Amino acid sequence: MLTRNENGGSGPALPARIKRYRFPEPVWVTRPTMPPLEKYQEHLRSIWETRWLTNNGRLHETFERRLGDYLGVEHVSLFCNGTIALVVALQALRIHEGEVITTPFTFPATAHVLYWNRIRPVFCDIDETTFNLDPARVERLITQDTKAILPVHVFGTPCDTEGLEAVARRHGLALIYDAAHAFGVRCRERAIVASGDLSVLSFHATKLFTSIEGGALVSHTAAQKERIDFLKNFGFADEETVIGPGINGKMNEFQAAFGLLQLDVIEGEIANRRRLTAVYRHELAGTPGIRLQEDLPDVEHNYAYLPVLVDPDAYGMTRDALYDALKSLNIFARKYFYPLCSQFPCYMSLPSADPKNLPVAERVTRRILCLPLYGTLEEEAVRTICAAVRELGAAR
Amino acid sequence: MLTRNENGGSGPALPARIKRYRFPEPVWVTRPTMPPLEKYQEHLRSIWETRWLTNNGRLHETFERRLGDYLGVEHVSLFCNGTIALVVALQALRIHEGEVITTPFTFPATAHVLYWNRIRPVFCDIDETTFNLDPARVERLITQDTKAILPVHVFGTPCDTEGLEAVARRHGLALIYDAAHAFGVRCRERAIVASGDLSVLSFHATKLFTSIEGGALVSHTAAQKERIDFLKNFGFADEETVIGPGINGKMNEFQAAFGLLQLDVIEGEIANRRRLTAVYRHELAGTPGIRLQEDLPDVEHNYAYLPVLVDPDAYGMTRDALYDALKSLNIFARKYFYPLCSQFPCYMSLPSADPKNLPVAERVTRRILCLPLYGTLEEEAVRTICAAVRELGAAR
Numbered sequence: 001m002l003t004r005n006e007n008g009g010s011g012p013a014l015p016a017r018i019k020r021y022r023f024p025e026p027v028w029v030t031r032p033t034m035p036p037l038e039k040y041q042e043h044l045r046s047i048w049e050t051r052w053l054t055n056n057g058r059l060h061e062t063f064e065r066r067l068g069d070y071l072g073v074e075h076v077s078l079f080c081n082g083t084i085a086l087v088v089a090l091q092a093l094r095i096h097e098g099e100v101i102t103t104p105f106t107f108p109a110t111a112h113v114l115y116w117n118r119i120r121p122v123f124c125d126i127d128e129t130t131f132n133l134d135p136a137r138v139e140r141l142i143t144q145d146t147k148a149i150l151p152v153h154v155f156g157t158p159c160d161t162e163g164l165e166a167v168a169r170r171h172g173l174a175l176i177y178d179a180a181h182a183f184g185v186r187c188r189e190r191a192i193v194a195s196g197d198l199s200v201l202s203f204h205a206t207k208l209f210t211s212i213e214g215g216a217l218v219s220h221t222a223a224q225k226e227r228i229d230f231l232k233n234f235g236f237a238d239e240e241t242v243i244g245p246g247i248n249g250k251m252n253e254f255q256a257a258f259g260l261l262q263l264d265v266i267e268g269e270i271a272n273r274r275r276l277t278a279v280y281r282h283e284l285a286g287t288p289g290i291r292l293q294e295d296l297p298d299v300e301h302n303y304a305y306l307p308v309l310v311d312p313d314a315y316g317m318t319r320d321a322l323y324d325a326l327k328s329l330n331i332f333a334r335k336y337f338y339p340l341c342s343q344f345p346c347y348m349s350l351p352s353a354d355p356k357n358l359p360v361a362e363r364v365t366r367r368i369l370c371l372p373l374y375g376t377l378e379e380e381a382v383r384t385i386c387a388a389v390r391e392l393g394a395a396r
Numbered sequence: 397m398l399t400r401n402e403n404g405g406s407g408p409a410l411p412a413r414i415k416r417y418r419f420p421e422p423v424w425v426t427r428p429t430m431p432p433l434e435k436y437q438e439h440l441r442s443i444w445e446t447r448w449l450t451n452n453g454r455l456h457e458t459f460e461r462r463l464g465d466y467l468g469v470e471h472v473s474l475f476c477n478g479t480i481a482l483v484v485a486l487q488a489l490r491i492h493e494g495e496v497i498t499t500p501f502t503f504p505a506t507a508h509v510l511y512w513n514r515i516r517p518v519f520c521d522i523d524e525t526t527f528n529l530d531p532a533r534v535e536r537l538i539t540q541d542t543k544a545i546l547p548v549h550v551f552g553t554p555c556d557t558e559g560l561e562a563v564a565r566r567h568g569l570a571l572i573y574d575a576a577h578a579f580g581v582r583c584r585e586r587a588i589v590a591s592g593d594l595s596v597l598s599f600h601a602t603k604l605f606t607s608i609e610g611g612a613l614v615s616h617t618a619a620q621k622e623r624i625d626f627l628k629n630f631g632f633a634d635e636e637t638v639i640g641p642g643i644n645g646k647m648n649e650f651q652a653a654f655g656l657l658q659l660d661v662i663e664g665e666i667a668n669r670r671r672l673t674a675v676y677r678h679e680l681a682g683t684p685g686i687r688l689q690e691d692l693p694d695v696e697h698n699y700a701y702l703p704v705l706v707d708p709d710a711y712g713m714t715r716d717a718l719y720d721a722l723k724s725l726n727i728f729a730r731k732y733f734y735p736l737c738s739q740f741p742c743y744m745s746l747p748s749a750d751p752k753n754l755p756v757a758e759r760v761t762r763r764i765l766c767l768p769l770y771g772t773l774e775e776e777a778v779r780t781i782c783a784a785v786r787e788l789g790a791a792r
């Protein structure tokens with residue numbers, strides 16, 4: 001039974017011994033890594049001198065080049081946000097009708113960009129361990145209308161890229177990765193964003209690597225990059241030539257300056273999150289009904305998120321009850337990703353959205369919870385959060 | 397005959413007496429109004445303190461409210477850019493099929509947002525004096541498939557809003573204004589952005605009023621604004637409810653801070669542009685073959701652009717030759733808007749795109765040229781530009 005308790009949360013009233021874990025200030029699920037203000041102000045002064053605010057300015061050019069160097073890829077196009085990058089990715093490959101197979105366990109943007117490109121999403125079930133698309137299940141959903149596969153490296157865990165590539169090649173399908181979570185992830189010493197035909201990164205403020213809002217589209221050839229750069233600028237190839245119905249996806253100089261400075265702090269941020277992830281894993285190890293993801297062999301993880309699965313029977317409390325209880329302790333976890341995209345009113349009537357077809361995703365979405373994780377979070381705070389999680393379960 | 401001359405321009409070689417008008421540094425068609433750097437840095441410090449970079453931050457909230465106050469409208473939604481605002485405007489009114497009547501004499505975004513909403517553009521000819529849609533011609537193009545009218549207040553000159561409203565009302569059509577150029581314009585003491593069902597502003601760096609990139613959607617009711625705000629944030633009504641396939645149209649805190657400070661300098665910027673416009677009008681008055689727009693009765697203009705029409709027979713030189721000649725003098729005019737949207741490869745095969753249906757627009761697009769205009773441009777520079785324009789014509 002849910003009651004509004006004295007701490008303002010809408011969860012069940014908490015036993016007194018758990019209230020001692022309450023934080024005086026909210027602990028958010030994430031906070032952005034801020035570069036040194038003084039360095040940002042130096043870039044600002046140059047913007048004020050040149051009065052060049054957007055449209056391929058000097059900072060944009062520098063950030064785009066240095067980002068490619070950092071990621072180890074040659075062709076990168078910056079965007080105002082990751083959603084518009086994904087909209088343009090489909091347009092760049094001329095995918096504007098038919099079906100695309102994708103995962104329901106993702107942020108809404110993944111499905112919505114299909115809508116904007118006139119494409120019917122076909123939702124496919126996910127793998128129990130990685131929460132990513134399962135190539136064998138993908139292959140069974142291919143029809144005459146399938147144009148592409150749009151997998152997501154959820155929480156930065158690499159998809160089975162070899163399996164997906166084999167399926168795509170066998171059926172002549174395009175393969176576009178939503179790599180919004182996967183900044184800096186490497187698999188067998190190769191950047192995960194080098195996989196597939198195109199990969200899209202998000203630099204939203206809630207992401208590991210941020211340019212305020214922002215995103216990037218990684219392509220494989222100079223010609224692809226040129227087409228993408230035209231399309232994100234209304235289709236302009238030059239002042240008088242418009243190659244197609246483009247959009248405004250341009251990143252401005254203020255975002256580029258922020259992104260440029262993030263490149264100097266990102267390694268430290270990843271190291272801090274790796275350290276805190278180890279604390280979470282240690283502190284929550286053996287907690288009945290709480291399952292954490294583990295590192296995969298041959299993968300350089302980015303530790304962008306701290307997802308846990310809550311098995312209500314073993315834990316003694318549902319994910320929703322745990323979420324509410326943590327909230328009442330000023331710990332703001334997030335239900336990434338609940339509900340499934342396939343359960344949004346705009347997609348739920350699609351045949352592929354039937355929960356019977358998506359048993360793993362349906363189970364994961366009801367059990368998943370992302371706990372707070374960001375570089376400046378104190379280890380002591382992580383220990384307190386873990387103690388609260390342990391005792392809340394034991395208390396039932 | 398076009399030759400590459402010694403100044404690097406691709407226009408005809410210029411007589412020696414005209415070369416004395418060459419500027420040592422490029423004079424661009426526009427430059428953004430920069431607010432005081434120190435004030436911007438104050439906002440930055442607050443962003444660094446709160447680490448709140450986007451998603452309805454404090455600066456966003458303040459800018460949205462103060463912008464509404466300045467414009468004299470109650471419901472404003474900020475956007476990352478004007479194009480995405482226009483994409484969402486159509487979605488907010490559930491216009492996602494059929495035809496929309498619009499002008500071909502506009503920036504590509506106006507037509508492209510119809511593409512993104514699955515709508516067939518129907519191009520309608522414009523008025524000779526205002527360069528805006530002609531209501532009588534609009535009415536003749538209405539069919540069973542027409543869903544809306546999408547006029548543009550080109551160069552900030554108000555459309556015949558009463559005429560267009562009468563047509564829209566008679567036929568039960570939505571009326572969405574692309575007011576990208578019309579910041580601050582008032583007509584019979586009423587904000588022009590209060591017209592129609594929705595109006596969209598652009599705050600791109602090239603605009604009179606800028607938030608780096610940016611835009612806004614003006615609506616008429618709290619319910620409309622709420623729907624728009626959901627749609628620009630992926631359709632989220634709350635953390636767990638997605639009302640439809642939205643997009644990411646969010647303006648971030650860095651843009652909002654810039655826009656907020658622009659509100660303090662915009663009156664001065666308009667006054668400066670008004671003064672420089674008067675200089676242009678005085679200096680070019682009576683130049684054969686050069687026509688400038690005049691102020692309209694009952695209109696508070698914003699003097700955002702300085703468009704001139706070049707009649708090649710009377711002037712002695714085509715618009716393109718004048719553009720090239722000015723470029724070789726380091727004067728960067730712009731052919732706003734050439735070519736017509738109806739001449740882009742993606743639209744030219746539409747029946748309404750036939751040049752025979754658009755005689756006024758076809759003539760205007762071949763003759764139009766926007767000369768440099770921005771608040772910090774020196775009066776002396778304007779006089780030099782005008783002298784060059786006068787003598788170039790007389791020289792032929």
